[in-house]
Amino acid sequence: MKRLVLRRSGLDGLVLETAPIPTIGRHDLLVRMTAASLNRRDLLIVRGEYGSFPLPLVPVSDGVGKVVAAGSAVTRFAIGDRASPAYVPDWVAGAPRDDLVRRRLGGPLDGVLSEYVLVNEHAAVRPPVHLDDVQAATLPIAGVTAFHVLFADGRIVPGDVVVVRGTGGVATMATLLARQAGARVIALSRSRPKLHRMLALGAHEAIDVSEEPAWDARVRELTGGAGAELVIDLVGGQDVDRCVAACRIGGAVALVGFAAGTVAPVDLVAAMRRMVVLRGVSVGSRASYEGLVRAMEHGRLVPVVDAVHPWTDAAAALATMDRDEHLGKIALSFAR
């Protein structure tokens, strides 16, 4: 079989090579990959800017495929089923714990840029039946993170105000899910065309932060002075303090991204006075993934796919992430 291996840091360190199809254990599924999708984490790992994982490494965590063989003890899947490996295979459910979240696909564990992938049946999830493989392949990080932020860490109630700061995969999924849950969604972006697309996706209001840099005041104004129950921040940097200021008393900020800066100067007095919670979030459990699938199936939600590249062009596809022109997810197809 073919697979893409990161031999040395850098986009040109990705090498297509031939490897034997792995042999399955008693609880393993052998999955023939059909689609994958990219996350910023993948780009940082390939560049060597995200921790230091031992190379060579098969990168990229998110994908979907078909079960072509199953170990003798497998009960959760049958040959022919679609399956998607959970990004954090040991985190079955409940609160995150050190021993459960250490192993992750795409680094330190090998990822999915491989024609065949071995997945323990307990770390595999059935994708939503109404989605094609490319759409389904966008869920393991972005969809699960959005679901986890909205429904596992906190829980959104109809009428709650959710501010979404960003327009990538988590942001678009969070918009779909928050709207499904009856929340009022306010989208933030510095791109007017992207805001139009967020509104079309279901956001109730949009704030162009290039025109309204003090957007926290605008959020309070839109909410009668109260502020938002939840700000999902995919951007980070200086404006994390505006996220706090945009929250209602007792509100929450989900810290999910850091494109604008990895260090946020937090005004402690403001956080204390507003009794705001800041939650560092990176993805969720298999239970959150399965909850996401069920919610999406019930609501027939369709994730936003910005572009699809052949999987062997992963380096080129990763390169497009930096331009920041996409909305939603960049996907890869294994179709021949």
Add this chain to the structure above:
Amino acid sequence: MKRLVLRRSGLDGLVLETAPIPTIGRHDLLVRMTAASLNRRDLLIVRGEYGSFPLPLVPVSDGVGKVVAAGSAVTRFAIGDRASPAYVPDWVAGAPRDDLVRRRLGGPLDGVLSEYVLVNEHAAVRPPVHLDDVQAATLPIAGVTAFHVLFADGRIVPGDVVVVRGTGGVATMATLLARQAGARVIALSRSRPKLHRMLALGAHEAIDVSEEPAWDARVRELTGGAGAELVIDLVGGQDVDRCVAACRIGGAVALVGFAAGTVAPVDLVAAMRRMVVLRGVSVGSRASYEGLVRAMEHGRLVPVVDAVHPWTDAAAALATMDRDEHLGKIALSFAR
């Protein structure tokens, strides 16, 4: 002013009498009532079948009116505002506690069948702006209970399955709210016409329990064998055990009514094996009331009003509750 006073137990113990308009304290609102609504509790109290409250008593807890005077220290309302008294005036927020839930309108405290009612500003809520007074008057018990069951005790997530056993005020509001929150709603009734109305209201599926007395098996079948996350039981009696059996592992039954019997024989082994939670619920806090208002305003939800009677005909209106022919709420109007 006129008011209806229960002089002795029985529908014929309700007497229309004249009383002085009450004088307001520093934090009081004087509310001129415009609408009220009935709950089964009111009928039981009037009949003397619900605890033993000292008479005379002005019955009925749920209503809406207009603020016509306000104490010198009042800051939360202005003259001319619409206001609805919270059924449990001291339960501002948080978990129920003995000292917070003891005082309740319509018994032991005087209720709203009175042209003018005195309400502490901290025990008053602003009704949803998109509802007329009669619609708004149906919320203090039925709407708040439905909201509390769905979003305060537990919290529904999109794709969750909610079974609603009953077709009264709590049942219709729970159907509207659960659907708003992205849940899948299964309605139960022994009346086919009522089930059609529940489907029209937003229920996704309906089970005619007169045709399928083993309705718990049908719920499991509809949910691929798993069962429901939440069963809201407005009926009680022998079938509480079916509520448990209709739950998924780790699911919950909200015990909200007992029309079919006040004693439920619970199979402990089933409850333990399914790890099911049974929650006794009677209404919610002012925070739940305000959450309800916000959710309804955001979703433009309209409660189901079955009939409207003149408030002075409260005895006749209460008598109609027993026929069990209504769907949704029976209301009273103070219009002249």
Add this chain to the structure above:
Amino acid sequence: MKRLVLRRSGLDGLVLETAPIPTIGRHDLLVRMTAASLNRRDLLIVRGEYGSFPLPLVPVSDGVGKVVAAGSAVTRFAIGDRASPAYVPDWVAGAPRDDLVRRRLGGPLDGVLSEYVLVNEHAAVRPPVHLDDVQAATLPIAGVTAFHVLFADGRIVPGDVVVVRGTGGVATMATLLARQAGARVIALSRSRPKLHRMLALGAHEAIDVSEEPAWDARVRELTGGAGAELVIDLVGGQDVDRCVAACRIGGAVALVGFAAGTVAPVDLVAAMRRMVVLRGVSVGSRASYEGLVRAMEHGRLVPVVDAVHPWTDAAAALATMDRDEHLGKIALSFAR
């Protein structure tokens, strides 16, 4: 190796037989058992009174042993470590779910009455370092259930009142843990000597229910009229209603046993008025087991072992459970 196999229902259906030592998979531990303990569930299963598991079956779920061999991929344990298999091997953490709680040791899965047992490393827990093997072998069901009831489903706060109705393994562990958490513990029993031992164990008060059959009134009296935050009911039957009546407004009853009757007639009006939660509980997750170990190590808690029998005398040991004379756990030793 030797093992005890249930060939047909009944204590005399337990047969000591020879079987090959199982071969280990990549993630398996081979554990040489050193101690086990009994639960009422084991007795019911052996008698054929608990569901219908296919025979032959190696019974009994709770045990401890030493790792004597480990699969090639094992990282969580090393040869020589002590290990205890989790009673519900797939329930790693979080809320219970159908697919996680179906497989259980001692039925339908083979249990621990075997010289060697195969355990997946992810389903094994390190026993508390300060306990000997017999003590540690009492924890997988009784200790985990007590921990789960107190700290996972609900959470006890210092000063909370916990009523413990029963004197077996869960009851004694719950008393130790609730006291450790700063709660005030009230023990119930119809045996005065057992109550003395519960007081010695850490209970703050004791009620002899043979002298005070209306013990719920006594609980309210002891708590200034308020009632208990939590009643842990190991007995079931008619008095479940007293558990509800002994709770404070918003309190909880953990339904964990049914020795006095599997059907409890629950007064719905009382449950609703007191807004009480009844939780069916059967054990907890691996995370609860690990939480239990940590709590016990920190507090140097020692479980109560009533008697130790040779493991090959399991039938005789099970027979003693019916006499209801023990306090705490009945254990088995594999010592030669």
Add this chain to the structure above:
Amino acid sequence: MKRLVLRRSGLDGLVLETAPIPTIGRHDLLVRMTAASLNRRDLLIVRGEYGSFPLPLVPVSDGVGKVVAAGSAVTRFAIGDRASPAYVPDWVAGAPRDDLVRRRLGGPLDGVLSEYVLVNEHAAVRPPVHLDDVQAATLPIAGVTAFHVLFADGRIVPGDVVVVRGTGGVATMATLLARQAGARVIALSRSRPKLHRMLALGAHEAIDVSEEPAWDARVRELTGGAGAELVIDLVGGQDVDRCVAACRIGGAVALVGFAAGTVAPVDLVAAMRRMVVLRGVSVGSRASYEGLVRAMEHGRLVPVVDAVHPWTDAAAALATMDRDEHLGKIALSFAR
């Protein structure tokens, strides 16, 4: 009666003046103050460094006294009872909300440096019976905040590790309460004598941060690499990032103080990777105050009083806060 009034910002702006005893409303208590205690907030308010409250203002929020008169409708207290006003009078229970937390004693509302104080009966709490007035007067902010952090926002389980960064009122109370709840407490200070006193108070371990500036590594070392469940940070500034690094995966930092700096540069990548929650906290509800009283009474906990000054020397007492030599609370007595 005499009272201390802040006429202009600055310690010398505190003026002792004579004022009429206030007249009570229907639900008011007239409380003759016997003791008070100081918080850093009081010092900042007097100096004009904490928001901008309209002057003149009676400062200081925390106190205890005796009910000498009660309004006609009062049911919760009787003349002769001890009573302590809640610092946030409208926050009865539940989550904080804008309209509930705006009014606070000692600014913007008048505080307790007054021989007589008017308190609504619903905003008053009965102090622990085993404490004298000076001890009890230290609880409304420091004790309630410690209780809220440990048991309302999150909930500590026996064996959890709690790091306390600071040695003031919240820190000493948190140490007492966390130990009562079975947690393992690690105290941080740059003063060796203070650490000895924290150990005497119940802390299990102490870290001298002047000797170990990388104290987060030491916390991880003490916890076998895992880190703490909860870091209560009373200091703020640059080391907030160490609080995050000292947490276990999924742990929490309570942001309660900012003596070392009001702006904390937070490493978003670390917060996300460790999935840490940072909670801005300022005090808790009346329910938390009452929970605190119950816990302290059950455990006979005694708060740490560093010094007692005559109430008319409040300016001098406030001045001592800056020296940072105290451990626990600085109190005021109204004794003649």
